[in-house]
Amino acid sequence: MTAPRDPFFPADRSIRASEKPIEVHNLGLMDYQEAWDYQADIAAKRARDEVADTILVVEHPAVYTAGKRTQPEDMPTNGLPVIDVDRGGRITWHGEGQLVVYPIIKLAEPVDVVDYVRRLEEAIIHTVRQMGVTTAGRIDGRSGVWVPSTTQASDPAASQRDRKIAALGIRITRGVTMHGLALNCNNVLGYYDHIIACGIDDADITTLALELGQEVTPKDAEQPLLIALDDALSGRMVVADHTFGSAPDPIKLANEKARKARAQSSLSQA
Template identity: 80%
Template sequence: MTAPRDPFFPADKSIRASAEPLEVRQLGLVDYQEAWDLQADLAAKRATGEVSDTILVVEHPNVYTAGKRTQPEDRPTNGLPVIDVDRGGRITWHGLGQLVVYPILKLAEPVDVVDYVRRIEEALIHAVRQSGVIAAGRIDGRSGVWVPDTAPALDPAAPKRDRKIAAIGIRITRGVTMHGMALNCNNTLDYYEHIIACGIDDADNSSISLELGRDVTTDDMAGPLLQALDDTLSGRMTVADHSFKSAPDPSKGLRKKH
């Protein structure tokens, strides 16, 4: 299945309120708090029509960010700072070698959060498969992009269980999106060892470089991902069924902790 329900409007129609081209800002290495403040400022201005739809492309210095459903046992054991943020989901890590993309978009009415998430997942899956990780897909019940345990990685150091290669966490206020997606390109996995990433302890994380056995950088992936994202948001690329299994939602039924 591609979604828990049919989208509110046709899959080949744009989910954006505006038909103007996306403005892409490639910002390089940016402190997480600085990027979050910029997102908030742009989102407020987008809601009032002062700016157009904007996509921020960044990398962050090592940091943990805890979404609204983060539990005490999820938090890091290595002393690295944690920033509590206003997106959904639980805790994750950002750092060098991870491509982070923040779309600040005004969504078309009626706002369809599920369809928006599925479209950005579709863009990620397309870009990851295009890079050579052809087994990448979805696990129903868990957001993001996954590689199944049945698909061996070319680097023997890669985890062997089902593994997440891209994470998604969003917030929508006044019809405007914030936060977004993080794609593991050639980052270390060491920082994941100190948290229960996204509240999931029965699977692992991986990177495109580990899956392919060669170095794949954020610069390599930025262009393909941005093109795929533009295509899925506009409806030129429609959401397809890429699910290879289902698993429990790690945030379902949990109270917000902040």
């Protein structure tokens, strides 16, 4: 497995081990655990070359999923079930109105995780810009696709801070990818109020519907995203530098939090 490199480069070759067409399975609305089991079965078969590269398209009933880096303080406060999963990242939410896509792809050698993640992001950026969110891009140090605070959403209910419109979390086993991405289309955002989504508390969450000020369903985004994913994974899309900001330094944030706590303690003792 290669070391991380400069994340922006021409995707002038396929990242896939196979040249056969990618199969798409649309699972409709399916419980997370059932979809995860189905995904794991397809991934095991792909590792044995028993099936082609496959993309699963699904919506889930409301559920929280906790990645391997989830911290106790991230956990929900509303009693909704949490499923511990074997992907990277921290806690997030899935629910109706969110387009969830699980690419099960055997990667070409040498496996390059950064390359794969950047291609997923590029496909999402291409899709949401095509749909009208023209400033969507990356924040250095944070995965996923973001809308900058300098962009005014069409719906006044949208956050005015930097806001995430799509989340990523992956796992690669025996050279085969699992898990994937979740694009917020017209899902409600109230469930995010009960967690620290992806461990980030200085930014917010948004949807295509909020940004565009009109109804946008997962079905509306499905075909554009699938086409973009095929292009990105197969080497027909350039991975460009869409970075508009950087994540705060976690050490500086921790020091500032400690400083404020000491100041508050001094005030209370005065």
